């Protein structure tokens with residue numbers, strides 16, 4: 001097995017590619033690949049198995065020349081939720097695996113990196129592009145890798161509603177945009193004097209807005225919004241979710257049908273929530289939590305889960321919080337974790353190295369419970385052929401434009417069709433979205449009482 005830059009990056013997960021353990025990822029059908037990526041997919045699909053020894057021997061043939069070609073100017077990044085051992089592959093080639101906050105800072109903190117290749121969902125790559133310098137180019141290995149929560153909060157759905165809220169509440173309205181939004185919504189947050197937040201700093205950011213007497217319009221995840229309000233001690237009667245966005249093809253009129261309790265409820269609210277949710281995290285139920293707690297397990301969940309699940313659990317927090325919980329648990333501990341399935345699989349492996357038992361919250365061997373934790377299927381559209389193809393096409397100087405990520409790009413994840421802003425519009429969006437991201441960084445990194 002050839003090797004290239006196998007020294008782990010600082011903060012590496014420490015996970016090992018087991019030679020005999022097949023890569024955990026279902027093959028994508030050939031017609032799911034862009035034309036330029038099909039030759040790589042055909043070769044990959046023809047490999048005799050998916051064991052790392054086989055896959056790496058093939059992958060090295062493309063990755064090695066690209067790594068040599070770009071040298072220190074190349075930065076590979078992946079999110080913790082990536083399946084298919086992509087996190088391990090990316091780390092093996094000197095790349096970094098991080099949560100969405102750290103990913104957003106990837107380019108700005110490394111000005112020497114000029115070519116940034118991301119294996120995760122589109123909004124994460126776009127956040128990198130918003131903070132990147134002019135001489136840094138951001139690429140995504142599969143532009144159709146979207147986040148279902150973000151897909152329920154496209155700009156053409158949220159902006160018409162935001163305009164009506166601004167008309168009704170004026171400067172009191174301040175948008176707090178979760179990182180899982182497009183740049184267009186991050187720019188909306190910037191325009192209203194608001195900020196971006198992540199699951200680890202949402203409470204700090206919302207408290208900052210409320211302390212200024214603002215009415216917070218929290219987009220897009222209603223569950224993170226509600227959990228954040230509960231953490232800050234806000235009465236749930238003052239937290240109002242707007243209409244279910246699943247049936248929407250655009251915005252809706254801000255009238256008595258816009259939310260339960262109508263306009264009167266909105267007028268009493270301290271937080272108004274967009275109605276998006278994550279399909280991966282909303283499968284958890286209080287009975288899953290009870291099952292493990294009754295058997296002496298400590299239960300930790302991600303705050304994109306429903307309020308009643310978070311309240312029943314022993315703790316909740318971001319991806320980094322959950323990873324650290326496994327990393328620092330005393331040997332002999334037993335943890336049931338409610339979050340994305342690929343992450344828990346890797347956390348289990350980390351736990352095994354440390355004598356800590358880890359299960360997925362829904363992995364309950366009893367009738368009446370569906371087995372197995374759900375992975376983020378859209379993020380996992382970034383697979384080994386996409387990584388090999390992206391790096392090889394970049395080295396050859398023929399990367400498909402569809403994979404380039406600019407701030408303000410809006411992608412239809414079903415068709416791959418993309419709407420791109422012109423240069424002046426993009427500059428404006430970058431100014432506004434950066435203001436919201438930089439405000440988050442300032443709030444997060446300023447010590448609070």
Ligand code: SF4
Nearest residue numbers: 147148149278280376
């Ligand atoms: S796990 Fe859910 S919120 Fe996270 S990227 Fe996937 S769909 Fe989006």
